[in-house]
Amino acid sequence: MRKRIFSILLALCMVLCLVLTAAFAEGKAEETPVCTCETACTAEAVNAECPICGVEGALAENCGKYAAEESGQAGASDDAPVITAADVQALIHALPEAETIGADNAADVEAQLEAIDEAKIQLSDEDFAVLDFTRYDAAAAALMALSGEPGAAFTPQTANGHSHCCCGGSVTAGDHTSHSDVTYQPWNGTSSITYTNNTAYVYLTGNATLSGHLTVDGKTLYLCLSGKTLASNGTAKIQVKNGGRLVLCDCRGGGTFKGATQSVWGGACIYLYTSTLDMFGGKLTGGKVTGKGGGGAIALDDQQCIFNMYGGEISGNNGKNYGGAIFRKFNANMPNTTGGTFNMYGGTIKDNTAKNGGAFFSTTGGTINMTGGTISGNKATQSSNDAGGGAIYMRGSGTINISGSAQITGNSSSLDGGAILMGWGTINISDSAKINNNTANRWGGAICLRQDSNQSTTLYMRGGEISGNRATKEGGAVHVFDKDCQFFLYDGKITGNTSGDGGAIYLNQEPSWLIMQGGEISGNTATGNGGGVYIYRTGSVCQLYSGKIENNKASGNGGGIYINPSNSGQLRVGNKPLVQNNTVSGKANNVYLPSGKTLTIEIGMSKGASIGVTTANIRYPVAFSNNYKKDYANYFFADDVNAHVEYKDDQKLYLVSGAVARPLTVTFDPNGGMLAEADKTKSLTTGEPYGTLPVPSYAGYDFAGWYTEQNGGTEIKENTTVTVFGTQTLYAHWTPIHVHAYTQQVQKPEALKTPADCTNNAVYYLSCACGEVSTNDADTFTAANTALDHDWGAWTQNSDEKTHTRICKRDTSHT
Known part of the structure; x- marks a missing residue:
């Protein structure tokens, strides 16, 4: 069918063009011939009176009635050629110049435009995009002018509509919170783009390569890649x-x-x-x-x-x-x-x-x-x-x-x-x-x-998380390097970072600052010193007014905070900071003060503050604070279980020999399991064992004990001595209950069900991957090629003295 339609279109175009050309060449304004047939012509019967069909050599396919009737017929051959962009472009080029279109040929031009419209809708987007509609648009505009609507705008219809929001249809982000569809015009990626009021909407119709810069100069271009390259x-x-x-x-x-x-x-x-x-x-x-x-x-x-x-x-x-x-x-x-x-x-x-x-x-x-x-x-x-x-x-x-x-x-x-x-x-x-899992060398x-x-x-950190980052040398999370650089921590979490020194934060040149008024520095690790914070230079300042520094680790000193002994870095405290449960090699080591170094109580301490202190000098009593007019001994504690904190007459705080029992409130976190509300907390004091610990439950898991961290950490048992005070959270650890799956064919003695004999292979029970052997007779397998064959003895003559017999040594019933 498409072959017939297209041949009609081309033939019509050729005839019209030849007639128009001849007319203009002769300088006459003759009326363009039109098919006058009332019935369709055939190859056997042609209307000789028709100015189209009666022309010598005219084809039946040229008849207008033929096209109308044929358009209702079915059965176009499968090998009918598909209309191409070149075919449609030929029809467009066959249109007369706009200035030659008048009342005498308007109907014919309109027929040509309609023929082009019918042909181009069969094209793909890619083929449609390469068409040049300049002549088409001009002809359409001329027809509209003749119709008395000179101001009417004519827009060629597209092969397929392409409309969606400028975001592509599904993006909701930032200030783009609603969608409004616009229509995009096809673009092949190489032709020029037409702008209307300095704006164009185009979509890429096929893969393309730019031959020169695509320049958007003072205009707005909406470009949809439409899945193409x-x-x-x-x-x-x-x-x-x-x-x-x-x-x-x-x-x-x-x-x-x-x-x-x-x-x-x-x-x-x-x-x-x-x-x-x-x-x-x-x-x-x-x-x-x-x-x-x-x-x-x-x-x-x-x-x-x-x-x-x-x-x-x-x-x-x-x-x-x-x-x-x-x-x-x-x-x-x-x-x-x-x-x-x-x-x-x-x-x-x-x-x-x-x-x-x-x-x-x-x-x-x-x-x-x-x-x-x-x-x-x-x-x-x-x-x-x-x-x-x-x-x-x-x-x-x-x-x-x-x-x-x-x-x-x-x-x-x-x-x-x-x-x-x-x-x-x-x-x-x-x-x-x-900001997580980044690395610096x-x-x-x-x-x-x-x-x-x-x-x-x-x-400024007012929320969020800096976690899992690693620095080879200093500052697993943040390195405050140059002088006057500052880090204000108000909220958020710095956790799971690692470094050589300063697992979380390293304060370098002077003055460099950490001002902590909230947030959490926890679970960081230094392979050297300062699991949480490393204070390096004399002018380096760590100011703690609130927040938590806990559960950090170091291999050297200062599980929580480390002050370099070669300089006079400053640790200033006030209000209600928590520095606790930080360790070195599993032992409490919160704030490490080198010999002769002290911390400064800068403003009054508040209820809830708790800071553990380790001094390099353990020849107690050792002063570890400035002189302050108020006794804040209850807000500090000794990491050394054989020492305690006292406020002396010189208004300084000291580590003094002798253990002093301090209260501890333990919170038990079932870590996904179930635990009775009454068992979730326990009150203890330093120096005593933890005693009876609650046992949580978790469907599909075996309880593996209480640990100081959600993952990893140190196990706390009933006979473990309490060395920390204040608050502590212990986390339940779990081991998945193993469900045996007997799928392994393992030939081992404990799995043998039936031994092999002369003629039969051995039968074994199936095993689990963990090594457990099934005892279910349905869980068996036969070990191929394990039959022993007969072990025949010597031939002996039978009593008839004519025949001989030999007997299997494995089974005497076999002869």
């Missing part, structure tokens, strides 16, 4: 400049832009200059910087640039020196120039690489607002010259805000700041944000705070 030819990229805006989405998933890899200064996928990028979907990948700029995917080349990331992925790019994914303008001659904003509401930035700033780099400040999304697996590879920032490297009066559900995880630096290296600026962490497994141009960096 748009690739650079090696040097081409997308450029958005002079107030332009690019809104990138991908309604189908899998849409990709492959970046440039040759002669790239920066922004191998997208380059921004005084412009905005909104990314809702798609993937930017494969970009590689070869010049002196940066940004394997995106470069923000001035202070007015804004990048809003709502979704999508930026991965597998190489920023060379600066910014594996994103580069914020580097201006060596103007280091204090600041500006530019990156708002990350969702999406993923992962597996990008650069010498500095595995994901993001700026030495001219700017702002990062990260309320969602994930930055993961990026690498900063330079191991010298104060390099770093596995995820983010920023200097020059910048601000980094990390909040909401944002995550920075699994990034690495070959030097400092496994997640963030910040010099001169402010970092804010709050809500449920997480030197300082600051998560964050390293530095100076720039003699300006310092301040970190």
Whole structure:
């Protein structure tokens, strides 16, 4: 059927064009012939009176009635050719010029347009996108003018509708909280884009390669990748400049832009200059910087640039020196120039690489607002010259805000700041944000705070979590390196980090500060000193006014807090901090004070404060505080079970020989199991055994004992002596109950059911993987090739003296 329809369309087009051409060539305004048949012509019967069908050599297929009747017939052959874009373009080219269209040929032109419409709806989106409708639009406009509607707008209908919200249809993040559909026009990835009122909506109809830069200059382009791939030819990229805006989405998933890899200064996928990028979907990948700029995917080349990331992925790019994914303008001659904003509401930035700033780099400040999304697996590879920032490297009066559900995880630096290296600026962490499992080969497994141009960096933590990070040398979570850098801890949790010194926090140059007014530093480990906090320089200050430092470990000294003996680092306390249950080699070691070092009570202590103290000098009495006019002995305790705290006449606190019983309230956490409410707490005193401990239950598990940590820790038994006071939580540990599965065919003596004999193989019981053997007769197997065969004796002559017999030695019944 399609073959017949198309032949009619082409024939009609050819006839009309020939007639029109002849008429104009002769300079006459003859009326264009029209088929006058009342019934369809056939090959045997042609209407000779018809000006179309009666022409010598005319085909029956040219008859108008033939087409009408044939259109109702079924049975088009399977091998009928499919209409192509070239076929439809030929019909468009056959249209007359707009200025030649008048009342005399309007009906014919309208028929041609209708024929084109019928043909083009059979095209795919990809084929439709390559059509040039210039002549079609002009002809349609001319017809409308003739109809008395010169102001009417004519829009060619698309092969298939493509409408969705600018986000691609499903993204809800940041300030994009509702959806409104718009219609996108097809674009083949190589042709020019038509803008209306400086705005265009296009979707990619097929995989394509840019032959030159796609430039959005002062306009707004909404580009939907529609599951297709748009690739650079090696040097081409997308450029958005002079107030332009690019809104990138991908309604189908899998849409990709492959970046440039040759002669790239920066922004191998997208380059921004005084412009905005909104990314809702798609993937930017494969970009590689070869010049002196940066940004394997995106470069923000001035202070007015804004990048809003709502979704999508930026991965597998190489920023060379600066910014594996994103580069914020580097201006060596103007280091204090600041500006530019990156708002990350969702999406993923992962597996990008650069010498500095595995994901993001700026030495001219700017702002990062990260309320969602994930930055993961990026690498900063330079191991010298104060390099770093596995995820983010920023200097020059910048601000980094990390909040909401944002995550920075699994990034690495070959030097400092496994997640963030910040010099001169402010970092804010709050809500449920997480910075976890990052690594630094030197300082600051998560964050390293530095100076720039003699300006310092301040970190504010009001929530969130910094956990599971690792630094090879100092500061498993945070390294406060340069002078005047400060870390204010108000809330949130710093846990499970590891380092050589300062499992959680390392205070370096002077003055460097930790001001703790809340939050928790717990479960961190130092293979050297200071499981929680390491205070290094004389001007390094740890100020504790509230919060908890507990359950940290060190292999050297200072399970909780360590003060370097070579300097005079400062520990200042007041209000109600908790420093307890920190250990060295399993023994209480909370605050470690080298010989001659003391802590300072800076403001009054409050009920609930509890600080354990270890002094290097154990020739008691040893003063460990400044003189303070009020007795706060009850707010401190000796880590040494053979000592206690006293307030003496000089108004100082001392460790004094002799154990003093102190109260302890133990809370039992069933850790997923069940425990009667009355058994969840117990009151004890130091020096006595824990005594009878409650036994919880957990379906499918065996109780394995009470431990000091939820995972791992030290087991507490009934005869364990209480060495801590205040409060302690013990966690139930569980072992899954093993359910035997007899599936193993093991030939061992204890599994033998029936031994082999001369003719039968041995039968064994099946075994469990744990070694247990079944006793169920249904759980058996026959061991192949274990039959013993006969062990025949010598032949002996029978009494008939004609025959002989031999008997099996294994079974005499066998002869």
